[in-house]
Amino acid sequence: MVSFEPSxxxxxxRDTVAEFARERIRPQARPSDETGLIPSELIQEGWQLxxxxxxxxxxxxxxxxTHSAVTSALVIEELAWADLSIACHLLAPQLLVxxxxxxxxxxxxxxxxxxxxxxxxxxxxxAIMEPRWDFDTSExxxxxxxxxxxxxxxxxxxxxxxxxEAQHVLTYARLADNGELAAFILDRDTPGLQVxxxxxxxxxxxxxxxxxxxxxxxxxxxxxxxxxxxxxxVRLLNLQRVGLAAAAVGVARAAFEYARDYAxxxxxxxxxxxxxxxxxxxxxxxxxxxxxxRLLTWEAAWKLDRGEEATREAILAKQYAAxxxxxxxxxxxxxxxxxxxxxxxxxxxxxRNARGFATFDGLxxx
Amino acid sequence: MIDFELPKEIQQVRDMVHMVAENAMRPIAREHDxxxxxxxxxxxxxxxxxxxxxxxVTFGGDGKQKGADRRSLRNLQAVVTIEExxxxxxxxxxxxxxxxxxGAAVAAAGTPEQKExxxxxxxxxxxxxxxxxxxxxxxxxxxxxxxxxxxxxxxHWVLNGTKIFVTSGKMAAQDSxxxxxxxxxxxxxxxxxGIKAFVVEAGTPGMSVxxxxxxxxxxxxxxxxIVFENCRIPLDNILGSPEVKPSTEGFKGAMATFxxxxxxxxxxxxGIGRAAxxxxxxxxxxxxxxxxxGVARNRLTALERDFMDxxxxxxxxRLLTWRAAWMMxxxxRNNLEASMAKAKAGLAVTIVTQKAVEMLGPLGYxxxxxxxxxxxxxxxxxxxxxxxxxxxxxxxxxxxxxxxxELN
Numbered sequence: 001m002v003s004f005e006p007s008x009x010x011x012x013x014r015d016t017v018a019e020f021a022r023e024r025i026r027p028q029a030r031p032s033d034e035t036g037l038i039p040s041e042l043i044q045e046g047w048q049l050x051x052x053x054x055x056x057x058x059x060x061x062x063x064x065x066t067h068s069a070v071t072s073a074l075v076i077e078e079l080a081w082a083d084l085s086i087a088c089h090l091l092a093p094q095l096l097v098x099x100x101x102x103x104x105x106x107x108x109x110x111x112x113x114x115x116x117x118x119x120x121x122x123x124x125x126x127a128i129m130e131p132r133w134d135f136d137t138s139e140x141x142x143x144x145x146x147x148x149x150x151x152x153x154x155x156x157x158x159x160x161x162x163x164x165e166a167q168h169v170l171t172y173a174r175l176a177d178n179g180e181l182a183a184f185i186l187d188r189d190t191p192g193l194q195v196x197x198x199x200x201x202x203x204x205x206x207x208x209x210x211x212x213x214x215x216x217x218x219x220x221x222x223x224x225x226x227x228x229x230x231x232x233x234v235r236l237l238n239l240q241r242v243g244l245a246a247a248a249v250g251v252a253r254a255a256f257e258y259a260r261d262y263a264x265x266x267x268x269x270x271x272x273x274x275x276x277x278x279x280x281x282x283x284x285x286x287x288x289x290x291x292x293x294r295l296l297t298w299e300a301a302w303k304l305d306r307g308e309e310a311t312r313e314a315i316l317a318k319q320y321a322a323x324x325x326x327x328x329x330x331x332x333x334x335x336x337x338x339x340x341x342x343x344x345x346x347x348x349x350x351x352r353n354a355r356g357f358a359t360f361d362g363l364x365x366x
Numbered sequence: 367m368i369d370f371e372l373p374k375e376i377q378q379v380r381d382m383v384h385m386v387a388e389n390a391m392r393p394i395a396r397e398h399d400x401x402x403x404x405x406x407x408x409x410x411x412x413x414x415x416x417x418x419x420x421x422x423v424t425f426g427g428d429g430k431q432k433g434a435d436r437r438s439l440r441n442l443q444a445v446v447t448i449e450e451x452x453x454x455x456x457x458x459x460x461x462x463x464x465x466x467x468x469g470a471a472v473a474a475a476g477t478p479e480q481k482e483x484x485x486x487x488x489x490x491x492x493x494x495x496x497x498x499x500x501x502x503x504x505x506x507x508x509x510x511x512x513x514x515x516x517x518x519x520x521x522h523w524v525l526n527g528t529k530i531f532v533t534s535g536k537m538a539a540q541d542s543x544x545x546x547x548x549x550x551x552x553x554x555x556x557x558x559x560g561i562k563a564f565v566v567e568a569g570t571p572g573m574s575v576x577x578x579x580x581x582x583x584x585x586x587x588x589x590x591x592i593v594f595e596n597c598r599i600p601l602d603n604i605l606g607s608p609e610v611k612p613s614t615e616g617f618k619g620a621m622a623t624f625x626x627x628x629x630x631x632x633x634x635x636x637g638i639g640r641a642a643x644x645x646x647x648x649x650x651x652x653x654x655x656x657x658x659x660g661v662a663r664n665r666l667t668a669l670e671r672d673f674m675d676x677x678x679x680x681x682x683x684r685l686l687t688w689r690a691a692w693m694m695x696x697x698x699r700n701n702l703e704a705s706m707a708k709a710k711a712g713l714a715v716t717i718v719t720q721k722a723v724e725m726l727g728p729l730g731y732x733x734x735x736x737x738x739x740x741x742x743x744x745x746x747x748x749x750x751x752x753x754x755x756x757x758x759x760x761x762x763x764x765x766x767x768x769x770x771x772e773l774n
Contacts, residue, residue, distance in 0.1 A: 002442060004689045007367040070368050136662035234660070264766060275773050280762035281755075287765045288706045291689075292682035299370050299685060312659045316678040319663060323675075358663065 004295075010071050018078040020049060025082035032206030033349050036198075038089050040121075046090045047121040051075060055101050060109055061117030067101060069239060069301035072366040073246035077294070080250030080364075084353045085206030087247060088363050092161045095126035096170045098239065098365050099183060103231035107222065112168060112185060126170040126183075127157035127212050128240070128362030137172075137237050137361055142214060144184065144224075145176040151184060151224065153192070153217040161363060163188070163195045163210035170225065171214070172233070172362075181233035183225040192217030203352030236365075238304055238314035243364035245297040245314075248321035248357045249290060255325075255332030255350040256286045262336055262345075279335055286328045293321040301366055322357035329354035370685075376443045383447045386416075387454025392736075395455040398586035399739050403578060405537075406458060406586060413462045414493040441626070441691035445633035449684070452637025453644075456743040457586030459634060464488065466534055467627055468496035468547035471563055474623045475605040484545055484565055497538035499529035499548045499592055506531075507756045509549065509621075510558040514594060516550040518608075521601055523564060525550055525572070525594040531579070533750070535590025540575045544568045546592065547605070556610045563605040572597030583742030626694060628704040628751055632687040632711035635747035639680045639715040642722040642740045646673065649726055672725060676718045683711040702764040709757035712748035719744040 006014060024042060032038050056062020079087035093116050100109055115122050130141055142155025153173055163169060169186045171193075186193055194213040201209070225231040260283055263274035273279045296317040303310035329351040333340035340347045372380070390409055398406050451459040465472070465488050472484045487494055505511040514527025525548060529535075538544040546566045553560035566573055577591040601608075650656070650669070657670050666674075686707040693700035719741040723730035730737050748754045763773050 001369055001373055002371065002439065002688065002692055003367055003369045004692055005368065010368070134662070134665055136665055138660045138662070237660075260765065274766050275768065277759070277762075277773075280766065280768075280773055281758045283765060284709075284758040284761035287761060288686070288710050291706060292686055292710060295685035295689065296678060296682050298368050299681070302368060302370050315659045316674060316681065319674065320678040320682065 006070075006074060010068075010074055013071060014074040014078060017049060017051070017075050018081075020046060021078045021082035025079065025086050028086060029083035029206075029346060029349065030343075032083065032085055034205075034343075036205055036208070038086055038206050042086070043090055043121050046086075048119065052091065052094045052097050053117050056097060056113050056117045057101070057109065060113040062113065067098065069242055069304045069366040070298060073242060073297050073301045076243055076246040076364055076366060077250040077253070080247035081254045082250075083206065084247060084251055084356075085204050087250070088161055088204070088207045090121075091364055092166070093122060093124040094365050095161075095240075095362065096124035096168050096185070099126075099170055099225055099231065099236050100185075102235070102239075103226045105222075105227040108185065108225070108227070115167065123162040123166040124168045124170075125160055125162045125166040126172070126362055127160045127163070128172045129157065129159040129360075131156055131158040131211060135361075138181075140172060140174045140181065142171070142173040143176045144173040144182055146221070147218075149221050150218045151221060153184065153186075153214045153219065155214045157212040157214070158199065159209050159360070159363065160195075160212050161207055161209050163212060164198070164208065169193070169212070171212075180230060182230050183233060183236070184219050185223045185225060186217070186219055190217055190219060201356070203349070203354075203356050205352075234309060234311060235304070237361075238300070238310055240362045240365045241314040241318040242297060242301045242304060243366035244357060244360055245293065245300070245317040245321035246366055247364050248318075248325035248354065249294045249297060251350055251354050251357075252286070252290050252293070252321075252325040252328040255329040255347055255354070256283070256290055258345070258347050258350070259283065259286075259332040259335040259340075262339075273335070282331050282335060286331055289324045289328060293317070293324040296320050304366075318357075325354040325357050326351075370688075372442075372446065373439060376439065376446055379443060380446050380450055383450040384453070386413075387450050391451070391454030391458050395458065395586075395736055396733075396739070398455075398458060399583075400585075402580060402585040403588070406461070409458060410461065410463055410493055417462075417464065418489065439692070439695045441629065441694040442688060445629050445687050445691040448630055448633040449637040449640065452634040453641045454637075455586065456634055456638050456740075456746075457584040459637075460533060460584055460587035461537075463493035463495050463537070463542065465496035466538065467498035467623070468538065468545060468565070470627055471498060471547045471605060471623050472496070472565065474626065475563065480565070480602070480605065487543060492542065494542040495534045495537035495544040497532050497534045497544070497546045497590075499532045499535065499546050501529065501531045503528055503530055507753060510561065512549055512551055512561055513554070514548065514550040515554070516552050516562065516564055516604075518552075518601070519598070522598040523601060523604065525564065525566065525597040525599065528591065528593050530591045531750070532590045532592055534588060535592050536575045536578050536588045539566070539568055539573055539590065539592055542568060546573070548594065552608065553610045559612065560610050562608065564599060565603045565605065566594075566597065566599050567603075570597055570599060582745065583739065584746050622701070624752060625690075625699075625701050625704045628708035628757070629687050629690040629694070629700075631747055631751040632683065632690070632707040635711040635715035635744065636680060636684050636687060638740050638744045638747070639676075639683075639711075639718040642719045642737055642744075643673075643676060643680065645735070645737055645740075646722050646725055649729065669725060672721055676721060679714040680718055683707065683714040686710050702761060705752070705757040705760040705764075708752060709754055709761060712754055712757070715744040716748045 054063040054065045055067040058064035144151040172183045196211045199209045266273050300313035300317040332347040516523045539546050548564045551560045575590050579589040690700045690703040690707040
């Protein structure tokens with residue numbers, strides 16, 4: 001039955017996360033952007049909200065709750081509203097945990113999930129993107145070649161969050177024999193897997209991301225996600241698209257609220273600039289577009305929760321949200337004028353982060 | 367719980383209405399675009415008959431269903447079915463005999479006696495229309511500038527003034543036993559507080575249809591100019607209180623009608639946009655072109671990117687529209703969301719249809735196909751029931767917490 005309201009339980013989760021995001025994460029947004037560092041105590045505190053542990057089965061020490069992409073979208077929006085880098089850092093283990101929960105074999109779940117079910121933050125990550133202009137999730141160039149009970153991985157990855165400290169790296173690749181997409185649970189110290197130096201990007205500066213080199217990197221066949229038959233990688237790609245769409249909505253909402261509040265305080269020609277249609281209409285369009293993108297995101301998430309493939313919906317939601325976030329964040333800067341360009345205000349940070357959504361894949365998972 | 371699944375009953379109604387759109391509207395759409403002032407009587411009679419028996423497809427809710435059954439989703443059903451009808455043909459949809467916007471105003475602001483007196487007629491007899499007359503030659507969006515007057519004279523109100531752009535005005539005022547709801551001022555010095563709505567029965571002496579407009583699109587629907595010259599109507603034909611209060615509550619009440627009708631207009635817009643997208647998709651598929659949804663955006667063709675943007679835009683508008691209608695069904699105030707939906711859908715369908723014409727080259731521009739007509743039909747949705755700009759103004763006031771004095 002159609003409804004546009006979160007359930008009681010979803011609201012409770014969202015409100016709890018929103019409070020943490022507002023009180024604890026937001027004050028750290030600027031310092032982390034400047035220093036490239038996120039305090040481990042803050043991450044530890046966020047970890048204790050139990051967001052990632054919640055859907056790990058009880059048998060492996062988790063909360064045993066059914067995963068909901070819609071609920072995730074609500075959570076991600078709040079965290080990304082506060083700061084995209086910190087949101088990605090805090091939720092990075094989900095990039096391994098959720099694929100395992102959704103598609104891992106029993107042995108894989110048993111082997112890897114307990115490490116992420118506890119009260120201490122443990123870094124894990126996933127490697128999807130590759131450093132080339134025409135990177136495309138549907139045509140990965142990282143190749144996995146089957147070789148007597150093993151797979152040998154070759155290729156390059158980039159934008160891998162927390163790779164230097166992660167225990168495990170879920171690495172996406174194309175199978176050399178049949179071209180299918182697959183993912184492999186690699187220990188970070190697997191021979192042939194090299195984490196190179198930390199990347200420097202326009203935005204997302206608080207988040208430590210790395211390039212990976214995979215050279216003759218051998219993994220046992222049972223490290224293939226989902227076992228011999230593999231996993232539904234398309235579904236995982238769609239979950240990350242929806243996750244990024246939700247984050248784009250969060251970043252956009254941050255920019256919108258910042259600009260709205262500023263416009264109601266800044267005076268020009270004797271009135272608040274928000275009272276000028278030129279500014280007011282920009283804000284109105286921003287508000288409409290944020291809601292539009294959020295509803296597309298929710299709809300895609302809802303379809304995924306029903307077990308539908310929803311590639312079309314996930315792609316459209318992500319593209320729409322990425323464009324929207326850029327438009328909204330740009331206007332956020334524009335409304336503050338010169339002040340928007342100065343690093344005293346957060347809107348320039350929001351714009352640098354928002355520009356990334358067209359590029360990003362696999363940094364978050366709904 | 368966030369959920370996008372339509373109830374079975376609404377799905378069934380939608381499927382039924384879709385068949386009507388496909389089989390009864392599409393085949394005559396071009397004909398009634400070309401022969402603007404002729405009425406499609408077979409279609410109109412059929413729709414009238416259908417409305418006597420089944421779910422009448424009428425303009426939406428009464429705007430205040432707080433006590434009503436919370437599970438009722440009649441506004442949602444209205445937007446879903448109107449999308450289908452407009453997918454068939456927006457002009458024909460607008461010409462269907464029903465209480466229209468005038469009926470919506472009676473439902474929103476009328477007494478039980480008035481509702482019975484004016485609305486019961488839509489349940490029997492010959493086809494009838496209701497209409498709403500607000501706009502005047504010198505004022506549109508600025509309804510507070512209305513100069514049509516209503517002066518009390520004994521047991522009557524006497525109306526004088528000129529109204530334009532009255533949808534189905536000719537049918538409501540002259541060609542059926544319908545009525546027109548007329549906005550007029552009882553006290554010019556009182557500004558908005560003096561503006562009241564009056565119901566004028568078809569054929570009332572002093573009310574005359576002086577012109578039916580020639581339009582760019584929605585040509586199957588008549589748009590009339592109506593002149594009131596010492597037009598006398600009974601005292602109890604006023605909707606709401608005749609008192610002029612210092613507050614603008616009455617005016618706000620009348621404006622609240624738009625919260626019900628804006629999602630309806632948005633839904634109609636989406637139906638046209640979907641028709642255009644369906645047509646483009648079919649043409650592309652005929653030529654072996656399929657939209658590749660899994661492929662990175664910077665590797666898609668311009669055509670694919672445009673198409674996907676159009677799809678997303680339309681779906682976003684649809685969800686905003688459903689939300690606004692659903693909120694009404696829940697008895698929630700939806701003033702902000704109704705304007706968001708209308709602003710988004712009006713613009714989206716304008717862009718989508720104009721882009722669709724471009725995408726199909728010579729086929730898009732040709733009158734051999736309906737696409738060019740859909741582009742012409744679409745544009746009105748960014749204008750009537752509040753232009754794009756008026757809806758942005760409403761959204762802006764709501765998100766900023768400003769009154770109409772603070773932001774105008």
